[in-house]
Amino acid sequence: MYLGIDLGTTGLKCVMYDERGNELSQYNREYPLIFVGSYVEQDANLWWEKISEATNHLTKECGADVEALSISTQGISFVPVDAEGNTLYNSINWLDMRAEEECRALTERFGKDVLFYKTGKPADASYSLPKIMWFIKNRPEIYKKTHKILFPLDYLNMKLTGKCVTDYTIAGGTMLYNIRELSWDDELCEFAGIDKKILPDVCCMGEDLGKILPEAAKKLGINPECRVIMGAQDQKVAAVGAGISDGVVTMSFGTATAVTKLVRNAPESSPVPHFRLNGKYYVAEGVAETTGAALKWLSRMMGDISYREMDSLAEESSPGANGVRAVTSFSIGASFEGMTLSTTRGDLIYALYEGVCREISERICEMGGADEIRVFGGGSKSRIWCEILCRITGCDICILDTAETASLGAAILASKGKIKPCGIKDKIKYKIKAER
Numbered sequence: 001m002y003l004g005i006d007l008g009t010t011g012l013k014c015v016m017y018d019e020r021g022n023e024l025s026q027y028n029r030e031y032p033l034i035f036v037g038s039y040v041e042q043d044a045n046l047w048w049e050k051i052s053e054a055t056n057h058l059t060k061e062c063g064a065d066v067e068a069l070s071i072s073t074q075g076i077s078f079v080p081v082d083a084e085g086n087t088l089y090n091s092i093n094w095l096d097m098r099a100e101e102e103c104r105a106l107t108e109r110f111g112k113d114v115l116f117y118k119t120g121k122p123a124d125a126s127y128s129l130p131k132i133m134w135f136i137k138n139r140p141e142i143y144k145k146t147h148k149i150l151f152p153l154d155y156l157n158m159k160l161t162g163k164c165v166t167d168y169t170i171a172g173g174t175m176l177y178n179i180r181e182l183s184w185d186d187e188l189c190e191f192a193g194i195d196k197k198i199l200p201d202v203c204c205m206g207e208d209l210g211k212i213l214p215e216a217a218k219k220l221g222i223n224p225e226c227r228v229i230m231g232a233q234d235q236k237v238a239a240v241g242a243g244i245s246d247g248v249v250t251m252s253f254g255t256a257t258a259v260t261k262l263v264r265n266a267p268e269s270s271p272v273p274h275f276r277l278n279g280k281y282y283v284a285e286g287v288a289e290t291t292g293a294a295l296k297w298l299s300r301m302m303g304d305i306s307y308r309e310m311d312s313l314a315e316e317s318s319p320g321a322n323g324v325r326a327v328t329s330f331s332i333g334a335s336f337e338g339m340t341l342s343t344t345r346g347d348l349i350y351a352l353y354e355g356v357c358r359e360i361s362e363r364i365c366e367m368g369g370a371d372e373i374r375v376f377g378g379g380s381k382s383r384i385w386c387e388i389l390c391r392i393t394g395c396d397i398c399i400l401d402t403a404e405t406a407s408l409g410a411a412i413l414a415s416k417g418k419i420k421p422c423g424i425k426d427k428i429k430y431k432i433k434a435e436r
Helices: 045-062 100-110 112-119 128-138 152-161 168-172 186-192 214-220 234-242 292-301 307-314 345-366 383-393 405-414
Strands: 002-007 011-017 023-030 034-036 039-042 068-073 079-081 148-150 165-167 201-203 208-211 227-233 248-253 257-263 274-276 282-288 325-327 335-337 372-376 396-400 428-432
Touching: 002 045, 002 152, 002 234, 002 405, 011 045, 011 405, 023 045, 045 152, 045 214, 068 152, 068 234, 068 405, 079 152, 100 112, 100 128, 100 186, 112 186, 128 186, 148 152, 152 165, 152 168, 152 208, 152 214, 152 227, 165 168, 165 227, 168 201, 168 227, 168 274, 227 234, 227 405, 234 248, 234 257, 234 282, 234 372, 234 405, 257 345, 282 345, 292 307, 292 345, 307 345, 307 383, 325 345, 345 383, 372 383, 383 396, 383 428
Parallel strands: 002 068, 068 227, 165 201, 248 372, 372 396
Antiparallel strands: 002 011, 011 023, 034 039, 079 148, 208 227, 248 257, 257 282, 274 282, 325 335, 396 428
16 A cells, blocks of 8 residues: 655645555545734644544554555745754744745845746745745744754654655745755855755655654554655645646646646746756746635625536626626736626626636746646536636646545655556546647
């Protein structure tokens, strides 16, 4: 058996698979964010405790004879630990934006183009580097005690194997890692006052980190011969599970939507973040920030009607939504244009679907286009929305038969490729062909 662990922002999914990728059992648990004024934090100890709870449950159901495990995690968040691996402070979450001042200082010193060339990231306070700078400046008494600054993946690798090691995609999400030289960037570390020894080692997803520690195996209820295989950031692992390949992009169609594409080389500048995936590929990741969240808002405005009812109403409209057009960037300011006294609820829903798909299409164009999109997540349950996506992007749309693509991707990594990704016929629910 192979265990795929997916540590999200507020929830954990652990799934046990057999050697053919069949799901044997799964266990889900939530954990809270901590809001301290405008700060967003999390107790990193809960990650380990919830994994222990999940694996003990799964091994009681399926047995403890797990060949290997791998982990998909949220990125960007970080936690300081002492020499024994004890947390010294809450994890500062990727949603936290406390480091606007530090981000401005980085931009003034290096410029946006240099920052992107080095790290593949547009300058933004959500990334780890500005927040580590804030931490050094504002929590110096804790920083002095810090042995390592760890990100969720390497924190869990430390718990499992005793090794503080992360992968290219987690490191690449920090705005501190040079994706071209495959190393923590000397100039950025020097400017931020960060000793590189405090950062985890970095290797490629899929590398064997060795056997699980005896004490970790006992706590998790797992076979002590179980191997720990390097995982990666959750969107990248989900892309592995969904069968990403040349010409095939993957799309997590959820509260926000992330579109991931393999690229051979990272551009010198781009509005789209780029990550190093392995020795051969980079990945570009375009994000539409309010997709499912926009639909939820509209449902609430219409009296909390169900998503199924929204689909039925949308089917009464048509392309162009009878002149109604939605601008869906809710984080900036959304709007509906072209409404008349004859506008129906279905027109508004259809216009929202089209607006979201236009935004997704823009992200795909910024990444150089695609032939096929593998879609998973809540939005994939709406056939009409996927049909609109096909029409607007001009791409074939494959709807996957599993929602747990990140857990599946982690199990694929754990199995060293014995488990096959989505893309074979029994893992595709249906396909919508684009008109060429």
